[in-house]
Amino acid sequence: xxxxxxxxxxxxxxxxxxxxxxxxxxxxxxxxxxxxxxxxxxxxxxxxxxxxxxxxxxxxxxxxxxxxxxxxxxxxxxxxxxxxxxxxxxxxxxxxxxxxxxxxxxxxxxxxxxxxxxxxxxxxxxxxxxxxxxxxxxxxxxxxxxxxxxxxxxxxxxxxxxxxxxxxxxxxxxxxxxxxxxxxxxxxxxxxxxxxxxxxxxxxxxxxxxxxxxxxxxxxxxxxxxxxxxxxxxxxxxxxxxxxxxxxxxxxxxxxxxxxxxxxxxxxxxxxxxxxxxxxxxxxxxxxxxxxxxxxxxxxxxxxxxxxxxxxxxxxxxxxxxxxxxxxxxxxxxxxxxxxxxxxxxx
Amino acid sequence: xxxxxxxxxxxxxxxxxxxxxxxxxxxxxxxxxxxxxxxxxxxxxxxxxxxxxxxxxxxxxxxxxxxxxxxxxxxxxxxxxxxxxxxxxxxxxxxxxxxxxxxxxxxxxxxxxxxxxxxxxxxxxxxxxxxxxxxxxxxxxxxxxxxxxxxxxxxxxxxxxxxxxxxxxxxxxxxxxxxxxxxxxxxxxxxxxxxxxxxxxxxxxxxxxxxxxxxxxxxxxxxxxxxxxxxxxxxxxxxxxxxxxxxxxxxxxxxxxxxxxxxxxxxxxxxxxxxxxxxxxxxxxxxxxxxxxxxxxxxxxxxxxxxxxxxxxxxxxxxxxxxxxxxxxxxxxxxxxxxxxxxxxxx
Numbered sequence: 001x002x003x004x005x006x007x008x009x010x011x012x013x014x015x016x017x018x019x020x021x022x023x024x025x026x027x028x029x030x031x032x033x034x035x036x037x038x039x040x041x042x043x044x045x046x047x048x049x050x051x052x053x054x055x056x057x058x059x060x061x062x063x064x065x066x067x068x069x070x071x072x073x074x075x076x077x078x079x080x081x082x083x084x085x086x087x088x089x090x091x092x093x094x095x096x097x098x099x100x101x102x103x104x105x106x107x108x109x110x111x112x113x114x115x116x117x118x119x120x121x122x123x124x125x126x127x128x129x130x131x132x133x134x135x136x137x138x139x140x141x142x143x144x145x146x147x148x149x150x151x152x153x154x155x156x157x158x159x160x161x162x163x164x165x166x167x168x169x170x171x172x173x174x175x176x177x178x179x180x181x182x183x184x185x186x187x188x189x190x191x192x193x194x195x196x197x198x199x200x201x202x203x204x205x206x207x208x209x210x211x212x213x214x215x216x217x218x219x220x221x222x223x224x225x226x227x228x229x230x231x232x233x234x235x236x237x238x239x240x241x242x243x244x245x246x247x248x249x250x251x252x253x254x255x256x257x258x259x260x261x262x263x264x265x266x267x268x269x270x271x272x273x274x275x276x277x278x279x280x281x282x283x284x285x286x287x288x289x290x291x292x293x294x295x296x297x298x299x300x301x302x303x304x305x306x307x308x309x310x311x312x313x314x315x316x317x318x319x320x321x322x323x324x325x326x327x328x329x330x331x332x333x334x335x336x337x338x339x340x341x342x343x344x345x346x347x
Numbered sequence: 348x349x350x351x352x353x354x355x356x357x358x359x360x361x362x363x364x365x366x367x368x369x370x371x372x373x374x375x376x377x378x379x380x381x382x383x384x385x386x387x388x389x390x391x392x393x394x395x396x397x398x399x400x401x402x403x404x405x406x407x408x409x410x411x412x413x414x415x416x417x418x419x420x421x422x423x424x425x426x427x428x429x430x431x432x433x434x435x436x437x438x439x440x441x442x443x444x445x446x447x448x449x450x451x452x453x454x455x456x457x458x459x460x461x462x463x464x465x466x467x468x469x470x471x472x473x474x475x476x477x478x479x480x481x482x483x484x485x486x487x488x489x490x491x492x493x494x495x496x497x498x499x500x501x502x503x504x505x506x507x508x509x510x511x512x513x514x515x516x517x518x519x520x521x522x523x524x525x526x527x528x529x530x531x532x533x534x535x536x537x538x539x540x541x542x543x544x545x546x547x548x549x550x551x552x553x554x555x556x557x558x559x560x561x562x563x564x565x566x567x568x569x570x571x572x573x574x575x576x577x578x579x580x581x582x583x584x585x586x587x588x589x590x591x592x593x594x595x596x597x598x599x600x601x602x603x604x605x606x607x608x609x610x611x612x613x614x615x616x617x618x619x620x621x622x623x624x625x626x627x628x629x630x631x632x633x634x635x636x637x638x639x640x641x642x643x644x645x646x647x648x649x650x651x652x653x654x655x656x657x658x659x660x661x662x663x664x665x666x667x668x669x670x671x672x673x674x675x676x677x678x679x680x681x682x683x684x685x686x687x688x689x690x691x692x693x694x
Contacts, residue, residue, distance in 0.1 A: 053516055053519035053520065053523070054519040054522050054523060055515050055516070055518070055519040056519075108481065108485075111481075112478045112481075129522070131459045131518075131522050132519070132522060134455065134458075134459075134481060135515050135518050135519055135522070138455075138511070138515050139512070139515050142508050142511045142512055142515065145492070145504075145508055146505070146508045149504055149505050149508070157492075157496055157504065158493070158496050161489050161492055161493050161496070164485070164489045165486070165489055168402050168482050168485050168486050168489065169400055169402070171402070171478075171482050172400035172401040172402040172403075172479070172482055173400065175401050175476070175478055175479060175482075176400070176401060
């Protein structure tokens with residue numbers, strides 16, 4: 001079972017990196033990463049009892065659905081990028097933490113957004129109810145903090161508490177954005193830095209600290225996590241729009257109602273304020289059958305997709321610069337490959 | 348403002364202890380406790396910004412509503428019960444933690460139970476919405492963990508994580524009890540030990556550890572917290588029934604629907620299984636106009652109130668025994684007074 005999930009995760013990771021240059025750079029890591037991912041899945045499987053109480057069941061259901069495991073992979077890679085390239089076993093605990101906290105936020109998000117499907121399966125809240133999903137998220141958080149304590153690496157508990165504060169702040173902002181189509185770029189970055197980048201930063205910090213990195217190295221590597229996290233969110237936004245332009249009307253409407261608007265749409269609405277106020281009315285319940293087409297047209301007119309791609313490329317460049325202090329190694333190459341893949345996928 | 352809340356807390360605490368013997372034992376502590384409670388309220392006021400984001404507003408609203416602050420009082424008293432009776436300033440942080448975690452659970456409970464009124468005011472969820480109340484609870488929890496870290500007393504982070512695991516387990520059990528009128532005593536104690544006693548234990552542990560108590564002292568004092576916590580919950584159950592016998596029908600029905608049944612009612616239903624199945628049907632929606640009267644009569648027939656009082660007295664005796672290792676002091680007398688008050692109030 002752990003093997004199956006680990007293989008799945010590697011495949012999903014490989015799919016994101018479907019370009020020859022990237023694959024070549026990930027290849028030298030494939031064997032060691034596969035072993036690490038199997039250990040990761042075993043660990044995640046032991047965190048909650050799949051046949052335990054309702055909170056455990058809700059948490060286990062989501063964990064068993066798999067995922068790309070990108071946060072643990074970053075944590076593992078950065079730890080391996082320090083000589084001699086063989087981090088202590090505690091790194092597996094910290095890699096688990098990054099994934100557990102991510103899953104905890106998903107369990108809570110699905111309750112807030114009333115989500116019914118995730119990773120092609122019914123959500124935990126759809127099966128076990130809202131309260132169980134909230135408790136399942138709480139449980140994963142508590143288990144994650146317990147693992148950080150158990151790992152015994154200094155400073156990682158307070159830095160995780162900072163991450164959680166930023167996440168709560170971002171969620172609060174998102175609640176305040178509900179029904180608003182005039183969300184600006186500053187709001188957008190506040191939310192995506194708080195919800196996504198903060199945990200990417202922590203994954204890098206944890207991997208670096210557990211192999212005894214210097215403070216200045218930790219700072220720089222967190223910067224890598226920050227840039228990759230923001231780019232990751234921007235790429236998600238871009239692919240949403242490119243892959244399913246037909247559903248843009250419904251999606252954008254739901255986004256506004258839920259307090260999130262994707263970056264390209266923010267740019268387009270900023271250029272055409274009349275469209276933003278039509279969208280606000282529609283979010284409040286006023287039918288507007290031509291809205292979807294008009295938004296899509298506005299997105300293209302505004303050049304928002306190109307701007308979004310440019311921003312992802314900029315973030316990747318900054319991320320790569322943050323890797324400079326590291327000595328050359330297969331792990332460093334793999335970290336670079338993850339960052340580069342985001343830009344290449346965005347093209 | 349902190350002064351007003353501290354005075355209010357002292358008054359509420361005094362009300363619980365409205366018997367001359369108890370008041371006399373609390374009296375020597377009145378001045379020092381008042382100063383501590385003012386410091387406590389200032390601290391709690393600084394934990395979240397009342398004009399901050401939605402999570403902060405939801406949390407600040409509940410904190411400002413006051414309360415008896417019984418958990419922080421226990422934490423302060425036990426620390427003062429060790430010579431020289433003047434604990435380090437960190438004890439104020441730990442006392443805050445006990446109150447913050449309690450308030451965090453209230454913010455989440457109100458969402459799970461859809462509560463609209465608490466401490467005679469509209470709940471945070473009624474004002475700011477469910478999601479804000481969940482986030483407000485999360486925020487208080489994160490701030491509480493941050494204060495434990497800041498206090499720097501060893502072992503208190505892992506022991507708080509254990510408390511949180513027990514709370515989540517108890518909440519899960521409560522969800523599974525929904526709609527069931529055949530909840531047994533084991534279920535009842537599992538829930539009240541997890542939801543109430545666990546945090547009373549921690550408050551005692553934290554106060555003891557911050558003045559360098561020995562392991563065996565910590566263990567015994569946690570036992571005091573455990574017994575007082577269980578007695579506290581039993582007293583709540585008893586007073587609910589004694590003070591408002593007219594509303595028993597509605598309350599018991601709501602309890603069954605919400606997954607909690609009070610201890611005296613559990614005893615009565617156990618004696619009369621036919622009544623339990625009528626209650627289950629009523630919880631599922633079948634009208635039963637005579638149910639309320641029949642339950643009240645069954646409670647009296649079963650002698651459940653007397654059993655409940657006896658149990659509270661037993662728990663108080665055990666709690667007092669757990670204080671034995673402490674040298675005589677005003678603070679020890681005050682701790683004993685808190686435990687004794689529970690029994691005396693139950694008569």
